Amino acid sequence: MTHDPAPLPEYPRPQLVRDSYLNLNGRWRYAVNDGTRPGSYDGDIVVPYSPEAPLSGVGRQLRPGETLWYRRSFEPPAGPAGGRVILHFGAVDQTCRVWVNDVEVGGHTGGYLPFSFDVTDALREGGNTLDVAVRDDSDTGWHARGKQRLRRGGIWYTAQSGIWQTVWAERVPETYVERLTLTPVLAEECVEVTVHAPAGEAAIEILAAGEVVARATAPAGSPVRVPLPGARPWSPEDPFLYDVTVTLGADHVRGYFGMRSFSVGPDGDGVPRLLLNGRPYFHAGILDQGYWPDGLYTPPSDEAMVDDIVMMKQLGFTMLRKHIKIEPLRWYHHCDRLGMLVWQDLVNGGETYRPLVITTPAILPLRLDDRRHHRFGRADADGRAAFESELRETVEHLRNVVGLAVWVPFNEGWGQFDAARVAGELARLDPTRTIDHASGWHDQGAGDLLSLHVYFRRFRPPRPDGRVLVLSEYGGYSLPVEGHTWGEKEFGYRRYRTAAELGEAFVRLHEEQIVPAIGKGLSASVYTQLSDVEDELNGLLTYDRAELKLPADLIRSVTRRLTFHDHP
Template sequence: MTLRTEYPRPQLVREDWQHLNGTWQFDFDDDDKGAFDKWFAPTRSLSSTIEVPFAYQTPLSGINDPSFHDIVWYKRKFSVDRHWQGKRVLLHFGAVDYRAFVYVNGKYVGMHEGGHTPFQFDITEELNWSEEEVTVRVEDPSTDETIPRGKQYWIEQPAAIWYTRTTGIWQTVWLEAVDETRVDKVRWQPDLDRGEVILSFETKGSYANCVLEVDISFKGVKVVTDTIAVQERFTKRAYDLLNRNIFRTPFHHDGWTWTPENPNLFDVTLTLKQDDQTLDQLQSYFGLRKIHTEHGMVYLNNKPYYQKLVLDQGYWPEGLLTAPSDEALRKDVELAKAMGFNGCRKHQKVEDPRFLYWADRLGFLVWGECPASPSYSTDAVGRLTREWMEIMERDFNHPSLVAWVPLNESWGVPLVSHDRQQQHHSLAMYHLIKSLDPTRPVISNDGWELTQSDICAVHNYNHGEPEETDKYAYFKQSLSTKEHILRSRPARRGVYANGFSHRGEPILLTEFGGIAYRAGADSDSDKGWGYTSVTTGEDFLREYRRVIEAVYASQAIHGFCYTQLTDVEQEINGLLTYDRQPKCDIEQIRKINSLWHLTTITDPSFSGQE
């Protein structure tokens, strides 16, 4: 049964498409003989089957084998709609971990390196317009510590904070029919202060005599209609959304903006025409919102905004990195919001665009992050840099995305505290992302040993067990003021790397908590992993409140990210179980999250009590 049939690219939707998810032929190639023996040939069948887009390590794949297999092959026969003849046919892959070599009807069409971002090939010339066959050879070096792998463990059995690997196709494979001349890229950049949105787009093919018709609507009311004469491959146009339309629409200015509380979106239709003939049509959307830092705080739409985030690893027991369904992605957003969180830090994962779609639609802040390489090398630098450029290309338009995190806890830069080369890498990633996206804050090294950064993001799990009152008192004191936070060394590491210091940027506690609790009859916390542990739901709520009160008592912290949303494999420190069942009354979590925060009460003597 095919579980993932929803449209995979919600920011740019075309009508002519078909997915290739479902049953594929499959084989391990542990001896790396498939290329030499021409497994890509149409006459060659593979020995097993797999359900795409689920990795072979998962139950939903039908294989469920967590052992090392560094080279795997896929094959699938398919047919192309004959109405697509005369158009170009693109073969898309949402993500393949880590290197993919693609063949169509036995002919090599290209390769892609990078396990977390999309790629495509024009396969028109390889089609025979009868029965077609696509073959994919994947390399995923299980123990290579220079590739961005995030939480995927380079040792065969998962342990502590490291999880089972994901190899091969793990996001949707799909076909798309397009004209030779078409819209190739679209970027929406809102400018709240001017009440504008800037449309940038690129065309592919011959754009002579082409126009792009732009229709922007808000809640069913058209606010912009424009026709752009396409005279260059790259075109930019700014649209005044508020001032010129205020007398034509019933909406007040404040009702136009995107926030987690009111996730207002503008819907867009882009139609490319040449001599009155429609060549391409895309459905898109954007949100009018601004995120920036000022006066030691984060501002959303020019108002101080206290971010209450939850760490979200994006793993599922039946699919690992791949959600079992689109509804599962939506449910994660809804559960987090029901617990009083207004966003998440998507940890060590480039999440499926469908998650960002639901975050846009439902109103949920997202911090975007890329899996880290365990080790530092020039190869690791190049690989991380290339992935980040592709991440920015894919995700820039999502209003829910409000921050970028290129490095985490000095993973991949273990000597960044003092090594100038690794510091330059941290700075290079910061400036690269800022050069590609001037609209969002960038956190240079979330946790500690920051270089230049727009947010001072600190991790501290030292709250202690309930009976460790002295440890808790020290934890609370270490968070109480800016001076205490900047002097703290919660993981025996300084908050800033040598040669760098706090320059007034907002201070957020971006990892803390991690309370282990195994729901159900088996409450033996030794069988799972967390930072501290409890054995009942009542104790869990009491502990959660205790650590949140320490955060809310701080005079310097302007937002937090609690660890974590769900259990993952051996980690049992989630607010939800691995299969998304609440461990306690989520309404009580919501009440605790709603106790107080610094932007609403300014009395520093307030204890955090209701």
């Protein structure tokens, strides 16, 4: 089998970069069966696109109970003789087992987080074979699944499966840097660096605009604070990044960080606000689902991710709420370097929930106690434990992301449980960020934010409760654009037939409801949404990203007023 140029060839881990890199994206063989090792294959699949995605070349839905098999050949990555070879998977939905040369090297469960195996002892000189077997219960089990559903429609989207982020390998020395923790301490003008490795002493260099500004040494596993006098703060308006290089024996890695702080505190009038670098900063956000018509969860290119971020920044948004999905690390890297704040949702799971429990608060002011797990589809203790395990893994995975300002563990009661306790655990794991413990309806009075979703009715700021007030979803106005819709159906919270009507409604919504609320405590807003997704036609962009539905100047005339310096 010949291999075409790999899609998504860019280095997938921008904050821990090595020169040794073998991209394994491209054409693999695939088969779908009952779980037995296949004797023959059904055809080719383009990795890292799920078989349900058009870009995979397959066009087949993996069903619960079926096994999706992958196979390809490869030669180990180039590099000095000796050392170890690590095989990496960015994400595989949902459960997989992996073999190299018919030697099982490991397995993984969880469709949104990366994993890796040391495959050195299974390799041989010259060609090697790599086999992966995947099973996906989708929404029939309690595993994290986001907005995937086998019976898609409305706010639920095409279920996908299998490998959906980059597969790659690297050669490392016997003792190597496993990960870095880079924690800016802006108030003390220093960065805390932890080099995670089994042994050794690391040499650290910090660079600003290519010039070395600080050096330090640190024993493996021990944090060291590196002074940066006169540190330049990171912000959306000035997304300045420092580079860092680390040498541990024969291992050399490169990364970056930004000097910034996230917190909550009173403004000059005593109103609780979100703070960036110690000062009130309004988060003018937009909901970002991260779906693509040809790749589903997987973007068609690195440039496509950049284009989304750049467009929203040009329209005046300063924050993206990444909605119940974990993106490839390169997406976060682009947010960091371009200057975009991120609110990161955890990925929901749980058994099938009761619609009345989930939807009633959209109309009535009902707040149920989420310690009654069965109400929220969380009666299964294993499912709750898996969510909390993935929460901890997600925090470590994204800990170094510069622009990540807010953690969102639960959205609208979808698989919600013990949200107050979970928020406390999140705060312990990561005290450097703020927490929206229950975005939308079933508020438990915890976290840093009083977080509201308002559709179908007028937004009226509630009575303050000591937390920061945020409108974490609103709008959702839909407009179909001829020639740029995904199907025949239309879902939106208010429907418009012309761009002029949509534009008038968009401006009126903000002038009458959102901007006046800023002076009454509103500190962040999240408009629904960045782009159309399948039946949902309520994006500012069409699903194919070909058309912006409103004039850019009109949108900017609204977003420039979403600030603490320009409200009545």
